[in-house]
Amino acid sequence: MSLPARPALSPALAARERWLYGGLATLVAVLWLAILPTRPLFNPDEGRYAEIPREMLSEGDWIIPHLNGLAYIEKPPLQYWATALSLRVFGPTAFAARLYMALCALATLVVIGWVAWKIWGPPTAWRAVAVLASLTLFVVLGQLLTLDMSLTFYLTLALAGFLAAQQGTQDAARYMLIAWGAAAAGVLTKGLEAIVIPAAVLVLYTGVSRDWGPWRRLHWQWGLPLFLAISVPWHLLAAQRQPEFLEFFFVHEHFARYLTPIADREEAWWFFGPVFLLGTLPWTVSAVRVLATGWRRHSPPGDFDARLFLWLWVAFVLVFFSVSDSKLVPYILPALPALALLIGALPVATLRRDVLLAAGIALLLGVVLAAASLALPHVLHPSPRSPYFLALGRPLLQVAAVVGVSAAFVLARREREATGAALILGVGWCLGVLLLMRAATAVAPIYSGESLAALVHDVEARSGRKLPIYSLSTYDQTLPFYLQRTVTLAAYRGELDFGLRHAAPVGLDTVDQFLARWSAGGDALAVMEPDMFDELRARAVPMREVGRDDHHVLVARQ
Numbered sequence: 001m002s003l004p005a006r007p008a009l010s011p012a013l014a015a016r017e018r019w020l021y022g023g024l025a026t027l028v029a030v031l032w033l034a035i036l037p038t039r040p041l042f043n044p045d046e047g048r049y050a051e052i053p054r055e056m057l058s059e060g061d062w063i064i065p066h067l068n069g070l071a072y073i074e075k076p077p078l079q080y081w082a083t084a085l086s087l088r089v090f091g092p093t094a095f096a097a098r099l100y101m102a103l104c105a106l107a108t109l110v111v112i113g114w115v116a117w118k119i120w121g122p123p124t125a126w127r128a129v130a131v132l133a134s135l136t137l138f139v140v141l142g143q144l145l146t147l148d149m150s151l152t153f154y155l156t157l158a159l160a161g162f163l164a165a166q167q168g169t170q171d172a173a174r175y176m177l178i179a180w181g182a183a184a185a186g187v188l189t190k191g192l193e194a195i196v197i198p199a200a201v202l203v204l205y206t207g208v209s210r211d212w213g214p215w216r217r218l219h220w221q222w223g224l225p226l227f228l229a230i231s232v233p234w235h236l237l238a239a240q241r242q243p244e245f246l247e248f249f250f251v252h253e254h255f256a257r258y259l260t261p262i263a264d265r266e267e268a269w270w271f272f273g274p275v276f277l278l279g280t281l282p283w284t285v286s287a288v289r290v291l292a293t294g295w296r297r298h299s300p301p302g303d304f305d306a307r308l309f310l311w312l313w314v315a316f317v318l319v320f321f322s323v324s325d326s327k328l329v330p331y332i333l334p335a336l337p338a339l340a341l342l343i344g345a346l347p348v349a350t351l352r353r354d355v356l357l358a359a360g361i362a363l364l365l366g367v368v369l370a371a372a373s374l375a376l377p378h379v380l381h382p383s384p385r386s387p388y389f390l391a392l393g394r395p396l397l398q399v400a401a402v403v404g405v406s407a408a409f410v411l412a413r414r415e416r417e418a419t420g421a422a423l424i425l426g427v428g429w430c431l432g433v434l435l436l437m438r439a440a441t442a443v444a445p446i447y448s449g450e451s452l453a454a455l456v457h458d459v460e461a462r463s464g465r466k467l468p469i470y471s472l473s474t475y476d477q478t479l480p481f482y483l484q485r486t487v488t489l490a491a492y493r494g495e496l497d498f499g500l501r502h503a504a505p506v507g508l509d510t511v512d513q514f515l516a517r518w519s520a521g522g523d524a525l526a527v528m529e530p531d532m533f534d535e536l537r538a539r540a541v542p543m544r545e546v547g548r549d550d551h552h553v554l555v556a557r558q
Contacts, residue, residue, distance in 0.1 A: 017420070021126055024427045028133055029106055035143060035434050036102055037095035039441040040450035040478070046145040047449070047477030050097035053083035054481055063237050068475070069486040070499025073245055074253050077234060078188035079150045092484060098145045104153035105142030109133055111153070112337050115160035119167065119306055120345050123419045127351065128344025130419075130426030131286070137279030137329070138336050139433040147190050148330035154186035156337040158198055159313065165217050166304040173219050180223035184230035192254055195227075197320070197334065201313045208295075208312065213304060248498060258324045267327040272318055275329050279336070282362040282407075282429050283343060286354040290342040291315070307345060313338040344422075352418040359410040359425050366404030366432075373397040385550065388443045395439030403432035446550045453482030455547040455554050456525060463523065470526040472514055476552060479527065487527070490514035515541060524557045 041047050048067060055066045056077075065072050065080050082100040090096035109129050117125035132138055141149050161179030165172040179198075186194025206212060239245045257263045280287035294311030317335035321327060346354065373396035380386050406428020410421045445451055460466055471479070471487040475494060480486050490508040493500055508514050511532075518524065519542065526543070528536070533553040536543065543555040 020420070021423055024423055025129070028427055028430055031431060031434055032106060032142065033099075033102055035438050036098045037093060038438045039094070040444050040448040041094050041097060041145065041481060042440075042444070042447040042478070043449065044477040046097070047479070047481055049079070049145045049147065050083070050094075051477065051481040053080045053087055053097070054092060054484070055486070056080055057084040057087055063234070064242050067499065068480055068489065068496060070496050070503050071242055072496070072499055073238065073242060073249055074495070074498075075147060075190055076188045078185060079147055082150075092481065097481070098143070101145050101149045102142060104150040105138070108149075108153045108156050108337055111156050111160045112340060115163050116341055116344055118164055123348075124344045126344075126419050127422045128340045130423040131283055131343045132337055132340035134426035134429040134433075135279065135283060135336050135340065136281045136429075136433055137275070137333060139430055140437065141330055141333055143434070143437045146330055148333045151186055151190040151194060152334045152337065154182045154189060155194060155197060155334045157182035158186065158194075159310075159338065162198070162202075162214075163306055163309070165219075166214060166306070172217055173222065176217065176219040176223055177226060180219075180227045181230060184227040187231040188234060192250075197313075197317060200320070201309065201316050204312045204316060205309050209305060209308060211302065211304065213302075243502060244498075257326050261325045263326040265326040265328055269322055271327050272322050272332050275332060276318065279329075279332070280339070282358040282365070282425070283354070284361065285357045286343045286346065286351070287339055289350075289354070290339065290346070294342055307342060310338040310342050314342070348418050351422065355410060355418055355421045355425060356414065359407040359421075362403050362407035362425060362429055363411065366400045366407060369396050369400035369403070373400065385443075385446060388446055391442035392439055395435065395442070399432045399435045399439070402435060403428055406432075449476040449479040449549070449552070450482050452476065452527065452547075452549045452552055452554060453479055455549075456483060459525060459546055459554075459556065468522075468524040470508075470514060470518070470524065472526055472528040473511065473532055474527065474529050474552065476527065490517075490526075518543075518557060522557065526555050526557075527552050528555070529553070 041050055052065045052067050052072060055069065056062060059066065062077070062081065062084075065075070065077050079100060083097060086096045086099045090099065109132055112132055113125045113129040116128040158179045161175045161177075161182060165175040165179065169175075183195055183198060202214060206215070235249075238249070252262070276287070277284055290311070291314065294307060294314070296308075314335045317332055321331040324331075343351070343354075373393045376390055376393045376396075380389055406425055409428075410425045413421070456467075456469065466485070469483070469485075469487045470490050471492060473491045475487075475489065475492050475496070488506065488508065489496065489500070491511045491514060508517060514526075515536075518526065525546070529551065530548070530553055533545070533555065542558040544558050546554045546556050548554060
């Protein structure tokens with residue numbers, strides 16, 4: 001089914017339109033990057049994925065990733081390599097740690113715009129970009145340091161290269177090489193899911209459409225060697241360097257994590273339903289529409305149907321992770337770019353109605369946020385954390401204003417054509433979520449060890465030297481990054497168990513072993529949770545409190 005023709009525009013108006021769209025896109029890109037350094041790294045993921053590259057850069061081991069000085073081979077190293085280079089250029093800052101991830105998010109928007117432009121034309125491209133840039137889950141994860149956004153970029157690039165190759169142009173081979181290379185980079189980012197998802201969707205598409213044409217356009221003779229040349233060498237080097245790598249990485253981290261509750265991330269089978277509905281705000285109506293109806297064929301038999309392939313991509317990602325015993329919110333992120341393409345490619349009349357519905361949802365949520373900001377002092381129960389959340393009142397009002405104004409503008413101009421309306425609403429919502437991410441600075445003491453590290457630096461500045469630091473029965477993922485060095489673990493294993501099993505023993509597996517070391521004398525610091533601090537104080541352990549944050553107490557040996 002072809003898109004309805006867009007009403008003709010005068011050259012002058014078309015030029016103004018291009019300048020407006022380009023200006024809004026530039027504004028989003030600049031603010032997307034500008035928000036990155038406005039809050040400290042949060043636990044646990046941001047601390048972990050900043051510290052691993054820092055240690056990689058510091059120790060010079062680019063093959064085996066390390067966390068707190070211990071081998072950490074749960075994930076491949078591509079993002080660690082890129083982030084380490086960013087840290088080298090910009091220094092050990094939150095901005096540098098998040099930069100590669102944020103650039104992957106912006107690059108995903110560019111890729112979506114490119115492939116939509118190539119298949120459906122400029123209006124659809126702008127609409128798809130506007131939708132993706134304002135899907136709440138995409139914006140939030142485009143500001144949080146995890147591996148999911150970079151994986152999503154490479155999967156989207158692989159998807160775009162594949163779709164472009166199906167258009168029958170003379171550049172099909174080049175587009176497929178891009179797809180093969182991107183899939184390999186995805187494998188080097190997070191593992192086998194980067195090849196499982198595209199391969200499974202292609203098999204499903206063939207079964208549904210009875211179209212074997214895409215298999216003949218894969219260009220295996222060049223693509224497969226390229227894929228292997230990119231993805232295999234690191235795995236071979238890691239297997240040579242690290243005992244048990246193959247068993248731990250493939251069996252434990254892929255199959256056991258997916259098929260069993262070993263990762264302690266069990267959720268109900270319907271877990272991703274609410275995530276999908278909330279994560280696609282304000283375009284939830286459109287998202288549900290394309291998910292419910294996108295399976296219908298849009299191309300004549302024998303022709304490649306891009307919309308059917310995209311629908312299968314979205315559906316497979318949702319189902320694939322729903323049946324897993326390991327579920328986390330970011331897992332369905334790779335479905336969102338394909339979803340945005342489907343929404344952007346809706347018939348203009350349908351999309352015009354959906355834009356008004358999305359604007360209505362945005363306006364309603366803007367009102368709710370404004371009411372919540374005013375009600376916070378009255379409904380928030382007094383607690384040690386109350387001041388942090390009370391500080392969110394004013395930022396929430398700013399978010400409500402940005403979202404509400406853009407939504408009201410779209411609703412007031414009901415006759416506005418769909419592309420411009422989608423762009424204005426999308427930019428308004430995107431900026432609102434970015435402001436919300438900036439506002440998270442208010443609650444940073446609850447979720448970040450930055451203030452704890454500042455206490456350590458103050459003590460060491462007064463003593464004139466760096467002191468040994470123990471982490472007792474706990475491990476703050478952000479603390480080593482802000483300290484710019486590792487800590488000595490005591491009575492803690494957690495996700496560092498593999499590294500501890502393959503490291504030289506330090507003799508601090510229990511609290512009593514720590515106390516024996518601690519009581520031996522000498523200046524030292526220790527980080528522990530308040531309950532542990534109270535227990536040791538009751539046992540008259542020689543220590544004095546230096547300071548504390550919301551989760552931990554910092555003590556010095558008396």
